[in-house]
Amino acid sequence: MSEFEKTDPSKFLSDIIGSSVIVKLQNGINYTGNLQTIDGYMNVVLDNAKECSNGKVVRDYGDVFIRGNNVLYISEA
Amino acid sequence: MSTKEEPLDLIRFHLDEFVLIKLRGAREIKGKLQGYDSHCNMVLSEAEEYIYNDSNDDVETKKTEMVFVRGDSVILISPI
Numbered sequence: 001m002s003e004f005e006k007t008d009p010s011k012f013l014s015d016i017i018g019s020s021v022i023v024k025l026q027n028g029i030n031y032t033g034n035l036q037t038i039d040g041y042m043n044v045v046l047d048n049a050k051e052c053s054n055g056k057v058v059r060d061y062g063d064v065f066i067r068g069n070n071v072l073y074i075s076e077a
Numbered sequence: 078m079s080t081k082e083e084p085l086d087l088i089r090f091h092l093d094e095f096v097l098i099k100l101r102g103a104r105e106i107k108g109k110l111q112g113y114d115s116h117c118n119m120v121l122s123e124a125e126e127y128i129y130n131d132s133n134d135d136v137e138t139k140k141t142e143m144v145f146v147r148g149d150s151v152i153l154i155s156p157i
Binding site: 025031036038039043044045061062063066067069070 | 085087117151152154
């Protein structure tokens with residue numbers, strides 16, 4: 001059971017709400033920020049988000065909503 | 078349960094305010110958010126579209142009074 005809890009993806013996602021994350025999109029752009037909310041489509045809201053491409057910060061956003069279909073992965077930063 | 082926060086709430090909170098929408102194909106639209114749905118179909122007024130070409134310094138802009146944006150081309154939405 002505990003093994004299952006460790007690897008259940010939706011539990012992982014609800015556990016990392018509020019923490020600092022990296023969201024990589026299919027177009028190769030990374031977004032870092034604090035994960036505010038996430039839903040089953042992997043729509044994501046980050047606050048204090050930074051857009052990085054090629055390792056450089058391209059743009060700062062206050063809040064940002066990312067449509068789930070573009071998400072490649074979400075990792076804890 | 079109904080009070081549980083979900084990502085689309087961020088969009089709801091910014092109805093009637095200006096937002097930046099990043100779209101597929103190196104396009105962006107800024108406009109006043111008149112409406113949206115769960116597909117991220119959006120209706121914007123006073124909209125301005127920016128089309129970025131390969132050389133980043135030349136940007137085409139188009140102004141539109143009212144525009145409907147189909148949700149499947151939306152990448153991100155940010156209040157401005």
